[in-house]
Amino acid sequence: MQLRTCGTAVLIAAFIVGTAGTATADPAPTGSIEGKVWFDRDADGRINGVEPGLYLGWVTLSDRYGNYITGTQTAWGGTYSFPNLAPGVYQVDGKQYNYGFSTPTTRRVTVTADKLSTANFGARGGKITGRSWKDLNANGIREAREPGFSAGIGLTVYNGATTMNADGRYTIDDVALGEATLQSSDGYEGGRMYTQSPAHQGTDPTRDSDFEQGTGRGPTFTFQLGPNGSVRPTTPATADVGYYEAHNTGTLTLTPDRDTTTLHVGGTVTFTGTAAFTGNALDTHAIHSTGSPAGLIFTEVTSTPSWSLELFGSDYFSLRDSFFRVPPPTVTFTVKVAITAPTTGNLTITIGGGIFFESGPATSVTTPINAT
Template identity: 30%
Template sequence: MIGATAFVSAVITGGALLGAVPAAAADTGGISGLVWFDRDASGTLGFGDAPAPMSGIRVDNLSTGESTQVYAGSDGTYQVPALAPGRYRVAVGTGWTYERTTPGHVDVRVRPGRTATADFGLRGGEVCGTAWDDADGDGMRESGEFVLPAVQVTVNTPMLVQAVTDASGRYCAHDLPLGGEAVVQPQYLAQRGFGFTRGIVESFPGEPFDSKIDPVTGNSHRYALTTEALTVDVGYLKATSDLSTSQIIFEGQPAGKTTFAVGDTFTVYGSVFPSGNVPERLGATLTVPAGLRIVDRAGGMPSTVQGRSVVGEFPQRRTPGANEFIGAQVVVEHAFSAADVTLTVHPGDFPDSDPANNVLTQTINAV
């Protein structure tokens, strides 16, 4: 799509986009026109408006009933040449739902060697916002906090629209189909050291944060798309992270027991948790010594059995302080001495401030 300013300039200055339709013969004429997104709903083309490419134009001969279908080009213009003289009805349609800011159809007369004109204005929805560095992590945009340019923002509607924040941190997705819903999905900036700050989340839709992004899912709420402009700001926070192992426990055995008998069955659990100021990716591996056979996985962390290990990771980021468990149901198959159960927390999205607590071991015996 050409830029809105260049588009309007070309049309207003006369002819870079709209020209006369060449007649196939002296006894035929034509119809040409423009379909544009009328962003200010003025009914007239103005600066800031944009072309509406691929809009369908239907031309009906009111005398014969014959119809012709054409589509607007990338610049929003269309041409229907070589029409017999007479009266025609010209109508605009799209594959999406838009408000008309001009009549949806126009009746014109085609004369030999002449070109009739029929233009159409459409209006859709709009989602705009600002991405910023929420330095104090309170979810509120305050004086002195810097904006973030070059952040990609996806607006998921019946069509997928992508925008990028400019030098002022501002993004806008224009001309969205009406009647559906929009979900804003901003870029996750882990490579730049940012997570999402506190924001409105599904369970607490009334919280008064300026950031409208759930810091766990990275998505906004679902917004109904109307012609009323939506503002969805995106708060980021420079991340600190410490992923830690917490404990190894043996369920079904007396507390403190570390020596087991061949044939014993029990469940080994390891707990891990994220600390820091933003939700973090969280996974872990629990490995048992030779002599124990894993019968099945256990614990709240999604995981799979891989040999003598259970390996897991949550599909969504976890909030700081959430203690999560990964486990293995085991049976003692043969004796061993002074072997370790090992719990390892996986690397997250951000540098770990204390790698020393990423691994925990528990020595056990079997007789």
């Protein structure tokens, strides 16, 4: 019994000592890899202050033998990160398959415990250049006296960054491989609308406008990978666009179906009108009310062809067509008005005159109203 007791005591003591001596191991130290994918516009392999990062690029991490581990998208500014990596050698791949490159696309990076390792990747895109000018005589040919025009203009292409200078010269950088189609929008200056000049006029292709009149669609360029990771167009990527001041004017007639000076509360009056636009604007034609006395409510407004109707409360309406009709259209319309209270005043309906940025003088028809 004593030997057994002694043996048991020895075993218990050994267990207690062993338990007391056990400690939780600290986690193994790790390091990380961070970096940036940026548009290396001067292809010098160095990041400078004006070169932007590539947003939503893709960077992958592999082990030292090239076995894929994980991947990540670049954040706004082109940055990425692979945290909590065990010390060792890794491969980081920053090749962007829709762009060229200015640096090696794969880098071997050694991760050291508690240290940050860096791998940056330079991407290269294509470039489109051109100029926008104010076409004073609207003939689609850039002449020496005609100034550059940059007010309110948008020259866009998918995956491209546009810089517009005050003299109308523009550059679109960072254009992706493949096809790139230019698109221009209307310009606005001093409350007046400017639209695209006629395209491909004259005999000098360096002085004409290259964008479709009305739609604003420009040429399509194809970019492909060139020497040393460059991105080159298959044809010279330059396009100009002329703008002229667009006058949205015309004639307007308006006929009521009854005497508007002897109306009564609870009754209605219907106006039938025709608007014939004769200006040189190609889009955003509108018919709208510019004044009505209290006690009148617009209850129904229709047009042929059918235009978009916008009602602002019950005392203002606008019929608008923004679908690039060439030449300017003629539209017939009806306006039904309900009399809800005794009133005296004038009902005015207008085309042109600056609504929705149409340039040119307004054309209006005013009808006297008297209701008891």
